Amino acid sequence: METAAPAAVIVAIDGPSGTGKSSTSKAVAAKLGLRYLDTGAQYRAITWWMITNGIDTDDPQAIALAAGKPAIVSGTDPGAPTITVDGLDASGPIRTQEVTSKVSAVSAVPEVRALITDLQRSIAAEAAQDAEGIVVEGRDIGTTVLPDADLKVFLTASAEARAARRNGELRGKEATDLAATKEALVKRDAADSGRKTSPLAKAADAVEVDTTELTLEQVIECVVTLVEEKRTVRR
Numbered sequence: 001m002e003t004a005a006p007a008a009v010i011v012a013i014d015g016p017s018g019t020g021k022s023s024t025s026k027a028v029a030a031k032l033g034l035r036y037l038d039t040g041a042q043y044r045a046i047t048w049w050m051i052t053n054g055i056d057t058d059d060p061q062a063i064a065l066a067a068g069k070p071a072i073v074s075g076t077d078p079g080a081p082t083i084t085v086d087g088l089d090a091s092g093p094i095r096t097q098e099v100t101s102k103v104s105a106v107s108a109v110p111e112v113r114a115l116i117t118d119l120q121r122s123i124a125a126e127a128a129q130d131a132e133g134i135v136v137e138g139r140d141i142g143t144t145v146l147p148d149a150d151l152k153v154f155l156t157a158s159a160e161a162r163a164a165r166r167n168g169e170l171r172g173k174e175a176t177d178l179a180a181t182k183e184a185l186v187k188r189d190a191a192d193s194g195r196k197t198s199p200l201a202k203a204a205d206a207v208e209v210d211t212t213e214l215t216l217e218q219v220i221e222c223v224v225t226l227v228e229e230k231r232t233v234r235r
């Protein structure tokens, strides 16, 4: 008798910058044969498009009017995630300090969030239909984008640990001193948490994991266990 394939699993991993969302989400998706979506990269991509097309990122109206123009496409292979804007590879430009300094303003605009949230939901629905499921990481996945996700994880860590991790990633001129990195990170956290439309927040039914004292491997193992527990219960 054919055993039914396990139902697809939808995992939401949220949290502020530097908690390990991307590293953990990619590793968990790869280990469990799931797709992966970096929603931050989508907001960075539309921000990069606004900057390169001369849209004033301090003008929410101008951002709203232009929000529907760029075509943003995400590749969901955790081993080689991709992001293109109007067919161009945007994976490099979206990580600059210029984009990082403007992405919170762009992503706070309701019209931007509505368009990108629809895109995220269609990518998750496709993964549920055609694959084993997906790990979607961001700020508002468990609260707004995928409120019915099978598993919601909210990663936290001290601002000091997060700044040190982020600083460790920056290269050359962008590797500013730790204090400057921490200040920028705390400022972005506040903007993301304080905005009116789908702010950074822990869903009531999310499992909180403080990664401050944990290694990345320990966080990955913790989330893999949580997903496998979910899958077992549902079989």
Ligand SMILES: Nc1ncnc2c1ncn2[C@@H]1O[C@H](COP(=O)(O)OP(=O)(O)O)[C@@H](O)[C@H]1O
Pocket: 015, 016, 017, 018, 019, 020, 021, 022, 023, 024, 165, 166, 168, 169, 211, 212, 214, 215, 216, 217, 219
């Ligand atoms: N628990 C951890 N311990 C040490 N370093 C970590 C941990 N989690 C992530 N990192 C490192 O910190 C940096 C930021 O991780 P990332 O996954 O990009 O975080 P986020 O997506 O939440 O901003 C990366 O260099 C990553 O390897």
Ligand SMILES: Nc1ccn([C@@H]2O[C@H](COP(=O)(O)OP(=O)(O)O)[C@@H](O)[C@H]2O)c(=O)n1
Pocket: 016, 017, 018, 021, 022, 039, 040, 041, 043, 044, 103, 104, 105, 107, 108, 137, 138, 139, 140, 141, 188, 192
């Ligand atoms: N689901 C999401 C993901 C990111 N974002 C925005 O996009 C920015 C960049 O997200 P990111 O995940 O690439 O940032 P890091 O956590 O990697 O520093 C965040 O600071 C938010 O302003 C959002 O508003 N909603």
